[in-house]
Amino acid sequence: MESHQIEEEEAMENGFERQQSRNCRIGVFFFVCLISNFLICSIMLGTGQSQAVDVLVLGGGPAGLSAGMHLADAHIPSVVLTGPEPGGLLTHAAKVENWPGILAESGIAIMQRLIEQVQAHGAQLVYDSAVRLDLTQRPFVIETADSGIFTANALIIALGSSPRKLNIPGEATYWGKGVSSCALCDAFAYVDREVVVVGGGDSAVDQAIHLADYARKVTVFVRSKDMRAKPVRIRELLKKVTIVYNKQMLEVIGNGQQVTGIKIKDRHSGVEEIFPTDGVFLAIGHEPNTWLIKDAITLSHDGHILADFETMQTNIPGVFAAGDIVAGSYRQVPVAVGDAIKAAGKAIDFIRYQDAA
Structure with a gap:
C-alpha cells in the first residue's frame, strides 16, 4: 500500500513538472516574440509616423494567422495584429483531433508551430491590440494600444470569441482564484x-x-x-x-x-x-469579440458579424471577416482557417481591383 502511494505521489509530481516545463517553454517563446515586436514598434513610433499597409488582419488565432500567411505568400504588404498573446481559444484545447494531418495534439503545440510557420513565410506579426477603428473611408485607420497607428486599404477581422461567463455573485471576485x-x-x-x-x-x-x-x-x-x-x-x-x-x-x-x-x-x-x-x-459557450466594431459593421441578433460566405466581405467594401466571429460559423478550426484563406484571397482581389481602377 505504501509503495503504491509513493508511486502515485511521484506520478503527480512528474505531471506537475511536465506541465510547468511546457508552460515555461511557451512563456519563453511568446516572450521572445514580444521583445522582437517591441523593438519594431519602438522604431516605428520613434519616427512619429503611421504605418501604411495594403491589408491589415485583426486577430492572432488560427484564422488571423492563416490569413496573414496567405497575404505574405502573395507578397501583399500586410500586418497581423495578434493581440498580446496570440493563439486564441485553440490554446485552451488539451487535445485537437479535427485538424487535417494530425491525429491528436494539444492546441498550444499546434499554435506554436503555426506561429513559427507564419513567420517563416514572412508575415509581419505585431503583438498588440487595436483600440479604435475608423472605417468610414479608405484607407481605414487602426489605432493600437502601444504600436501607433496603421492605415490599410483592406481589413480582415478575425478576432474570434471569448468564453462566456455566468455573471453570478462571486464569479468576478474569484476569477483566477478558483x-x-x-x-x-x-x-x-x-x-x-x-x-x-x-x-x-x-x-x-x-x-x-x-x-x-x-x-x-x-x-x-x-x-x-x-x-x-x-x-x-x-x-x-x-x-x-x-x-x-x-x-x-x-x-x-x-x-x-x-x-x-x-x-x-x-x-x-x-x-x-x-x-x-x-x-x-x-x-x-462563447461570445464574439465584436465590441470594437459593433457600431461600424452589421451584426447578427447574437452579435456575430454578417458576412457573405462566398467572399467573406461584410457590409463595408474592403472589410472582410473570418473565424468564430462570423455569423453561421461552424466553430471548427479547419473551417475558420478555410474562411480566412478565402477572405485573404478576396482582400487581395479587392486591392488589385482598386489599384487597377
Whole structure:
C-alpha cells in the first residue's frame, strides 16, 4: 500500500513538472516574440509616423494567422495584429483531433508551430491590440494600444470569441482564484483536489476529462436534463467523472482568498444547496469579440458579424471577416482557417481591383 502511494505521489509530481516545463517553454517563446515586436514598434513610433499597409488582419488565432500567411505568400504588404498573446481559444484545447494531418495534439503545440510557420513565410506579426477603428473611408485607420497607428486599404477581422461567463455573485471576485475557463492552463493547480465543471457541450467534456487526470474528484453540472456533447464523448466522460443534471449555478462561494464552494439550485424542486469545491471551470459557450466594431459593421441578433460566405466581405467594401466571429460559423478550426484563406484571397482581389481602377 505504501509503495503504491509513493508511486502515485511521484506520478503527480512528474505531471506537475511536465506541465510547468511546457508552460515555461511557451512563456519563453511568446516572450521572445514580444521583445522582437517591441523593438519594431519602438522604431516605428520613434519616427512619429503611421504605418501604411495594403491589408491589415485583426486577430492572432488560427484564422488571423492563416490569413496573414496567405497575404505574405502573395507578397501583399500586410500586418497581423495578434493581440498580446496570440493563439486564441485553440490554446485552451488539451487535445485537437479535427485538424487535417494530425491525429491528436494539444492546441498550444499546434499554435506554436503555426506561429513559427507564419513567420517563416514572412508575415509581419505585431503583438498588440487595436483600440479604435475608423472605417468610414479608405484607407481605414487602426489605432493600437502601444504600436501607433496603421492605415490599410483592406481589413480582415478575425478576432474570434471569448468564453462566456455566468455573471453570478462571486464569479468576478474569484476569477483566477478558483474560477477559470481553461482547464489546460490551470489543471496542474488542482492535483488531488475537487473541482466542478459547468456546461453540457463538447468543451465541458474536454475540460472534465483533462481535469480528471489531475483532480481527486470532478463533478460536471449541467443546467438541462441532458448534455449536448457527442454521445461517444459522454460515454468517455462517464468513466472518469460524475455528471449532475438540472442544476443552476447561483453564486461562487469563497473565503476571500480562494473558492470553497458553489451555490446551486435544483431546477425541478427549487432546493438550494452549497456544493463544496476547490475550483470552478466554466464551459458554457462563447461570445464574439465584436465590441470594437459593433457600431461600424452589421451584426447578427447574437452579435456575430454578417458576412457573405462566398467572399467573406461584410457590409463595408474592403472589410472582410473570418473565424468564430462570423455569423453561421461552424466553430471548427479547419473551417475558420478555410474562411480566412478565402477572405485573404478576396482582400487581395479587392486591392488589385482598386489599384487597377
